[in-house]
Amino acid sequence: MDQTICVGAIAGAFGVQGEARLKSFTADPRAIEDYAPLTTEDGRSFGLNITREIANGFAVRLTGVATKEEADALKGVRLYAPRDRLPSLPDDEFYHTDLIGLSVFDTGGVELGKVKAVLNHGATDLLELHATGKSGTVLLPFTRACVPTVDLTAGRIVADPPEGLLD
Template sequence: MASQICVARIGAAHGVRGAVKLWTFTEDPLAVKHYGPLMTKDGARQFEVTHVREAKDHLVVTLKGIATRDDAERLNGLELYVPRDRLPETDDDEYYHADLIGLAAVNADDEPLGRVVAIHNFGAGDIIEIAPAQGPTMLLPFTNAVVPTVDLAKGRVVIELPQEVEGDETPTLT
């Protein structure tokens, strides 16, 4: 089976006719209606989007076969996936998070630093999380300065560790 990419998460029921709030993880939120059936990670359930409209910070969608508020409430929190090959190709210097997870992280001298375990965005830009063989994970800005090279063919990212992190000093309490 092709690798699965999480494209959305179902939220609370919306109204009484089975509509749900949907948070998308795609550049174009409305693109979820063009990927074909959305499925659970294990592929056990599939959902067809029959109607979609934009709301303030999410979409409101109707899914085929979900007709009541009770049906919709049972879907709250469900993540929806599509096979990677159904998504558009990326531009240069553009990556799907799933393509980066598991890549080796090395420094400029090709010395191992660990593996990419996650990409986060807490609102101020993407953060790459690197797990070394031992010790705590590193959270670094996913910028060209810190990650100058992403080589999917070789399965690695090159990391330029910052020399100093602003605010690293321990504050004194009086």
């Protein structure tokens, strides 16, 4: 799955005619249709056709899914597109998957931890760090002020965390 990016997830059935609910993770939510066929972690492949917009996503038809039960069985399945089918990003934007696992250092070069996940709960992205020497995780705002440098080539992030965040 290294050369794929998670672009959406199936949220179960929509209605009784075999349509599924789809949550799109793409910048333009409708663009997910352009990246099909999409694959799952276990290697299945689905073409998709958006039939209408619904609350929190889209109703879609997936190839090979004809019944409500088949659509419901896919609930929680993540859909992936090959990286080369996705648009190139500007220098200051990143795919979440590229950030996960990067080492994070403070501006003095001290390792703070590794990125465990990238979260977004509305206001801004947060980097969930597995902090060095701590048992738990820390949430670092993924803003230019807190994260002035992301160097994908070197596999590192330079961060200037808010005072007291790592105490």
